[in-house]
Structures are given as structure tokens and as C-alpha cells.
Amino acid sequence: MSKIYPKHIAIIMDGNGRWAKKKGKPRTAGHLAGSENIRTIALYANQHGVESLTLYAFSTENWARPDEEKNYLFQLPSLFFKKYIDELKRENIRVTYIGEIERFPKQTRNVILDAVKQTSMNTGLNLCLAVNYGGRREIVCAVNEILKDPEIHEVTEDMISDHLMSETSEVDLLIRTSGEVRVSNFLLWQIAYAEMVFVNCAWPDFDPEEFEKCIDEFNHRNRRFGGLSQ
Numbered sequence: 001m002s003k004i005y006p007k008h009i010a011i012i013m014d015g016n017g018r019w020a021k022k023k024g025k026p027r028t029a030g031h032l033a034g035s036e037n038i039r040t041i042a043l044y045a046n047q048h049g050v051e052s053l054t055l056y057a058f059s060t061e062n063w064a065r066p067d068e069e070k071n072y073l074f075q076l077p078s079l080f081f082k083k084y085i086d087e088l089k090r091e092n093i094r095v096t097y098i099g100e101i102e103r104f105p106k107q108t109r110n111v112i113l114d115a116v117k118q119t120s121m122n123t124g125l126n127l128c129l130a131v132n133y134g135g136r137r138e139i140v141c142a143v144n145e146i147l148k149d150p151e152i153h154e155v156t157e158d159m160i161s162d163h164l165m166s167e168t169s170e171v172d173l174l175i176r177t178s179g180e181v182r183v184s185n186f187l188l189w190q191i192a193y194a195e196m197v198f199v200n201c202a203w204p205d206f207d208p209e210e211f212e213k214c215i216d217e218f219n220h221r222n223r224r225f226g227g228l229s230q
């Protein structure tokens with residue numbers, strides 16, 4: 001049987017700090033290596049027909065990190081898109097984002113919005129960056145949006161799905177790197193039936209070979225969506 005690539009893959013890119021520490025480098029070096037790896041995995045996923053790749057780049061909880069680290073993280077989109085926007089455009093990759101980007105520094109925000117704009121006509125992989133994103137917050141925002149309509153007295157699942165920040169559908173495969181086995185407030189609504197794969201390698205070391213192992217694992221799972229095996 002041929003291998004199926006999940007339509008929507010979400011990744012919690014964990015372990016940048018530990019990767020750097022192991023190499024005797026500052027945490028920022030781990031984040032830089034992690035951002036380079038976004039290019040590798042996005043190109044690979046695109047080549048294999050994955051429709052959406054949603055990456056947890058900055059959570060609503062990450063504001064608790066030291067200013068120095070946050071400021072470094074805020075610079076990474078500029079470095080990344082300066083280097084790779086032409087390639088992303090050529091490769092037909094569409095950049096999108098989810099999260100309350102308004103709270104990000106203006107320059108970081110503008111760089112991301114510009115990448116979204118420049119790639120908006122592309123039809124290949126949807127590379128969605130979760131920035132200042134939290135799954136609970138996303139659900140609360142959706143419900144508040146729905147309640148703005150005074151005619152609505154009961155909220156349904158479909159209504160919530162239609163009002164989420166992400167334009168993408170259900171997640172098929174959730175991957176977390178670096179050995180932690182948690183979902184950390186990521187895409188809580190969309191992972192309801194996702195297969196989850198937790199790998200030990202740190203995000204900067206998560207190469208196409210490791211990615212393929214996750215795809216193989218996904219292919220071995222028996223997805224029943226609450227029904228019976230076929």
C-alpha cells in the first residue's frame with residue numbers, strides 16, 4: 001500500500017534551548033537553528049503534497065520568557081523571510097498565520113504580513129505560523145465573535161469551527177519534538193481526532209528522515225474517529 005501524507009500536520013517545535021545547551025551555545029543559537037529548520041521541513045512537506053503545516057512559533061505563554069530571548073525570537077521572522085521569501089514564492093508555498101499578531105513588535109508583524117501578502121496567490125503548502133497563539137484563547141475569541149449576533153442563543157460546534165482563527169481544517173497529525181508529551185494549548189479544537197507523535201530529537205535536528213518516521217507512524221495508526229475498525 002502506498003504511503004499517505006496527512007493533509008494537515010501541526011508541529012510543536014520544542015527543544016531549541018536544550019539543543020543549544022548541549023552544544024555549549026546560547027539559547028538564541030537554538031532558535032536560529034530552529035528557524036532554519038522551518039525551511040527544510042516546509043520544503044519537504046510541500047514536495048510531498050502536504051496541504052497545511054502549522055508551526056507553533058510563539059505561544060501566548062511565551063511572553064513569560066526573558067526579554068532578551070523574546071526580542072531575539074521577534075527578529076527571526078525578518079531574518080527568515082529576507083533569506084527565503086523568494087524561494088517560498090518559487091516553490092508555490094503560501095504563508096499564513098494564526099494568533100493575535102497585533103501584540104508583536106511592529107517590524108515583526110509587518111514582515112510576517114508582507115510574507116502573507118507576497119505568497120497569497122500560491123497554491124501549494126499552506127505554511128501557517130502560530131504567533132502569539134493559544135488554543136483556549138482561540139476558542140474564547142470564536143465564541144465571543146458568535147455572540148456578537150444577538151439572534152444567536154445557542155452555540156454549535158459548526159459555529160465554533162467556522163469562527164476559529166485558522167482557516168485550516170482539522171489536524172491529522174500532531175508532532176512534538178524533544179521528548180515532552182504535552183499539547184501545550186496548541187490547536188485544541190482542531191486536534192480533537194489528530195494522531196499524535198512525540199519524538200525525542202530536538203527541533204533543530206528534526207530532519208526529513210525524522211519527519212518520514214512520523215509519517216510512517218501515522219500510516220500504521222488505525223484512525224477510527226470514534227467508530228469501529230474497517
Ligand code: FPP
Pocket residue numbers: 013014015016017018019031034035038056057058059062076077080129203
Ligand atoms: C521551543 O523550544 C521553541 C520556541 C518557544 C520557539 C520556536 C520558534 C522557532 C523555531 C523560530 C521561529 C521562527 C520563525 C521564522 C517564525 P524551547 O526554547 O522551549 O526549548 P527548550 O524546551 O529546550 O528550552
